[in-house]
Amino acid sequence: xxxxxxxxxxxxxxxxxxxxxxxxxxxxxxxxxxxxxxxxxxxxxxxxxxxxxxxxxxxxxxxxxxxxxxxxxxxxxxxxxxxxxxxxxxxxxxxxxxxxxxxxxxxxxxxx
Numbered sequence: 001x002x003x004x005x006x007x008x009x010x011x012x013x014x015x016x017x018x019x020x021x022x023x024x025x026x027x028x029x030x031x032x033x034x035x036x037x038x039x040x041x042x043x044x045x046x047x048x049x050x051x052x053x054x055x056x057x058x059x060x061x062x063x064x065x066x067x068x069x070x071x072x073x074x075x076x077x078x079x080x081x082x083x084x085x086x087x088x089x090x091x092x093x094x095x096x097x098x099x100x101x102x103x104x105x106x107x108x109x110x111x112x
Contacts, residue, residue: 012099018062018092020046020055032099058095061085065092071102078104 003024006013012029016022022041025033033049034041047055061068067084080100085092 011101013096014099015086015094015096016046016058017094020058020062022046023094029099058083061095062092073104078102 006024006026008027010028012032013024013026014022014029014033015024022044025042030040041049046058050058057068060066061083062085065085065087067082069080069082072079072081078101080102081097082100083095083097086094086096
């Protein structure tokens with residue numbers, strides 16, 4: 001059921017285990033990250049496709065159970081990148097990354 005929910009979302013959802021091995025990619029993630037290599041990244045290491053600085057951040061998140069959020073712009077498309085740990089029985093089991101396209105200019109509301 002969960003895989004059905006995430007499969008066709010219009011943003012990329014990618015998950016890895018505690019070793020940094022990719023264990024899940026929805027269709028948008030596959031289309032985004034596999035388009036250059038034409039090779040499935042499932043079962044591959046995140047550390048093979050990230051810089052040393054990014055790899056260190058991944059290791060930190062896996063160790064601390066933390067989150068990391070930022071925006072990027074690439075090819076005229078702005079995206080919100082949100083990375084967080086996922087847990088099983090209270091223990092960090094890996095990371096999930098959501099890559100969500102957002103408008104270049106976006107309203108911001110302060111509520112409550």
